[in-house]
Amino acid sequence: MPELAEVEWYRKQWDVGRGDAIVDLALHARKRVFRGTNARAMQRLIGAKFLNSEARGKRMLFKFSGDTWLGIHLGMTGTLRVESADYRAAKHDHLVIRQRTRALVFRDSRQFGRVRFHHGADAPNWWRDETPEIVSAQFNRRWIDNFLDRHGKAPIKAVLLMQHGFSGIGNWMADEILWRARILPSRRTMSLGLNERANLFRETKFVARRSLATLGKNYSEPPRGWLIHERWSRSGVCPKHRTPLRHATIGGRTTAWCPRCQM
DNA sequence: ACCCCTGTTCGGCG
DNA sequence: CCGCCGAACAGGGG
Numbered sequence: 056m057p058e059l060a061e062v063e064w065y066r067k068q069w070d071v072g073r074g075d076a077i078v079d080l081a082l083h084a085r086k087r088v089f090r091g092t093n094a095r096a097m098q099r100l101i102g103a104k105f106l107n108s109e110a111r112g113k114r115m116l117f118k119f120s121g122d123t124w125l126g127i128h129l130g131m132t133g134t135l136r137v138e139s140a141d142y143r144a145a146k147h148d149h150l151v152i153r154q155r156t157r158a159l160v161f162r163d164s165r166q167f168g169r170v171r172f173h174h175g176a177d178a179p180n181w182w183r184d185e186t187p188e189i190v191s192a193q194f195n196r197r198w199i200d201n202f203l204d205r206h207g208k209a210p211i212k213a214v215l216l217m218q219h220g221f222s223g224i225g226n227w228m229a230d231e232i233l234w235r236a237r238i239l240p241s242r243r244t245m246s247l248g249l250n251e252r253a254n255l256f257r258e259t260k261f262v263a264r265r266s267l268a269t270l271g272k273n274y275s276e277p278p279r280g281w282l283i284h285e286r287w288s289r290s291g292v293c294p295k296h297r298t299p300l301r302h303a304t305i306g307g308r309t310t311a312w313c314p315r316c317q318m
Numbered sequence: 319a320c321c322c323c324t325g326t327t328c329g330g331c332g
Numbered sequence: 333c334c335g336c337c338g339a340a341c342a343g344g345g346g
Contacts, residue, residue, distance in 0.1 A: 058324055087341080113325080131325050132343080147343085165342050167325055209336065218326085225324045283324095307337070309323080 057129040059112055059189070059223025060266035064274050065135040066110045069117070069159045072137070072152075076104045077119070081144050081151040087166040088149045097172045099123055100152070105159075111188060112222030122176050127161060130168030136160050186222045189263040196256055203252065207245030211255070213306030214244050221259065226308045227283050228266065232258045234282045234293075239317045240310045241303070286311035 057065065077100050084094035103119040110116075117125040127135070142158040144151045150170055152159040161170065173179035187193035202220035206213075215221050215229035224232070233240050236254040238247065247255065269275045277283050282300075285291035291300040293313035300311045 061324075128325085131323070164344065165323090165325095167341070169326090206335085213336080216325090227324050229324095287323095307339095308325090 057113060057131075057133060058225035058228050058266070059110070059263060060269070060271035061274075062113050062115060062129060062223065063110050063267060063271040065129060065133075066108055066115045068135045068137055069105070069108065072105050072154050072157060072159050073107060074104065075154045075156070077101055077152055078155055079153040081153070082149060082170075086149050088161075088163055088168055088170050090169065092169075092171045094170075094172065096174065097125075099174055100125070100172075105152075105154075111182075111184065112186070112218055113225070114182075116178065116182050122174055124173040124175075124179055124182075126169075126171035126173070126179065126182060128169045130163055130165065132165045133161065133163035133168035136162070184219075184222075186219050188222060189224070189259060190267065194260070196253075199256055199259075200252065203244050203247070207243065209244055210241050210305050211238060211244050211247065212240035212308070212310055215259075216306055216308065223263070224259070226310075227286065228262055229308075230286055230311050231277075231282050232262050234313060234317060235262065237316050237318065240305045240312050282311065282313075 080097060080100060082094060082097065100119055100123055103121040103123050106118045106120060108115060108117045113128060115127045138158040138160050140153065140156055140158060142151065147164040148160050148162045150161040171181060187198065199220065203214065212229055212233060215224050215232060235258040236251065238251055238255060266277060269277050280294045282294060285294060285300060291311060292298060293300060293316060295316060298313055298315045301314050302309060302311050304310065
């Protein structure tokens with residue numbers, strides 16, 4: 056599920072455990088979600104206190120006492136949730152962090168997600184990234200114009216999916232942005248005019264903000280009239296004037312657009 | 319049975 | 333070397 060708004064919502068699920076110590080861990084170190092990670096070193100988390108967390112795009116970082124850090128990416132099917140203290144891990148619960156009165160659970164059936172561990176006084180190298188959050192002031196016209204210029208040959212849909220430019224944007228948000236900006240997803244980025252770039256920038260900010268205010272806040276539905284409510288159905292129509300949507304693979308992903316609105 | 323999937327990485331190729 | 337594209341990863345759901 057997770058794009059930036061869902062990631063933010065999932066991150067907050069574990070907030071109830073802040074300030075409490077970890078009394079036990081349940082994980083299988085050889086699972087694919089731990090690829091590239093020394094999962095055995097995670098035993099160091101036992102006894103540590105969960106302090107706080109932060110999200111950047113689709114990535115999350117959880118900080119614990121004792122200079123220990125946990126990075127989580129939800130991939131395609133990852134979720135975070137809270138269960139009671141006596142919770143028994145189910146098939147795809149790859150990490151269960153036990154506190155005295157609850158269990159913090161990471162589940163991911165497809166295992167495209169990832170768990171990383173770091174021990175050190177400073178945040179890990181893999182957390183450092185100068186890509187600005189879309190809702191931040193650093194994400195401005197100058198910055199994104201520079202990014203668009205560097206990928207002029209790619210279809211704009213593919214560029215919206217690049218995490219080093221549009222941090223946290225995924226398939227449905229990219230389609231939502233292009234529909235609102237009235238730009239065909241297959242357009243080469245270098246072909247966009249000044250007005251189109253301005254629209255793209257404005258709608259990127261808008262979709263990110265509104266998604267965080269709905270999905271990100273309490274997992275409520277994005278506003279009525281958004282493309283997301285139509286895009287999955289074969290018979291989906293444009294929310295504006297009921298024109299049947301078109302579908303194709305662009306940038307390697309299924310893409311939906313309105314042939315009347317988008318040029 | 320068959321096809322589809324809100325993500326990322328990697329090898330091949332132009 | 334740069335950059336784009338398709339395949340692969342793995343499992344569940346329609």
